[in-house]
Structure formats: structure tokens, C-alpha cells
Amino acid sequence: MSDEGTSDEDMTGEAKPLSGNQKRKMRSAARLYAVQALFQMEHSGQSANSIRQEFLSHRFGAEIDEGVEMADGDVDLFRLLLDEAVNWQAKIDQMTDRAIVAKWKIDRIDPTIRALFRAAGAELVANDTPPKVVIMEFVDIAKSFYPEGREAKFVNAVLDHMAREARPEAF
Secondary structure, eight states: OOSTTEEEEOTTSOEEEOOHHHHHHHHHHHHHHHHHHHHHHHHHOOOHHHHHHHHHHHTTTOEEETTEEOOOOOHHHHHHHHHHHHHTHHHHHHHHHHHOOSSOOGGGSOHHHHHHHHHHHHHHHHOOSOHHHHHHHHHHHHHHHOTTSSHHHHHHHHHHHHHHHHOGGGO
């Protein structure tokens, strides 16, 4: 991968532009990696810089088994989500607390879902992605972590509330 928006070289040695589908997959991968990175930061106590470097060096496009590679992610989106989740964590956590209808606060939520809310909240607060796209993408991530559970419905409801608070003009 050379620059953002271009991929491997074609037979003439020139970089081929990424298709819209490839860009979408890379953005989806970046969102998943951001959730994983935020979870790892909370669990390990490592800094955002340390986690960012680990993910960029060892996850993005890395070969995990012979012939099996991790997806390439949109590096700029990954950095944005990680940095803004840290920068805006208090605001995002407060939005999450207001969105949770149960009497639970964010610190009582499963750490994976908490990381997901923080990554999604960062995209809602600091990016111009349409809120409905953010919700759909992060609900899909929830489904990948909890394929049998009700967590995806919970994530959908909370993110809808957060999106309406963060970006009311989009609704």
C-alpha cells in the first residue's frame, strides 16, 4: 500500500486507486481496530501512543498465519478514532451515561462495549461521517463480538441516543 487512496502497483508499476468497496472495508477495519485498541489501553494501562504503534506495526495488514492476513485499515481514521476517544473521553462517557436507560453507568458496562461506545462516540464528535453510518458500522462490530446475544440491540439503542445528542442536525 503506498498512499491513502491507492493500493498495490499494477503491471506498469503505477499505483492503482482503491475502489469504493476497498475504502469501505478499510474504514470498517479501522473502526474494529480502534475498539480493540481502546479495550487494550484500558486493560493494560498502556498509552495511546504505545498502542497506536503496536497496531500500526503488528495488526494492519499483518500476516497472522501462513496465507492469512489481517485486513488493512484506514490509518487516518484509526488514528482519529483513537486520539479523539482519548481527547473526548469524559464527554463521550457522559453522553453514554445519559443514553443508558438502565441505572448503570459506563464503568459497569462490559469493557468491550465500553471501548466500542468510546470509538463510536469519537467518530460522532470529531468526524463528519453520517451518524447512521457510524451506528450501522459499530452495531456490526458488536455483532462480531456477540453473535448470539442482545448486545447489538443495546449498542444500537445507545448509539442512536448518542448520535442524536452529538449531531441533532443529522436527524
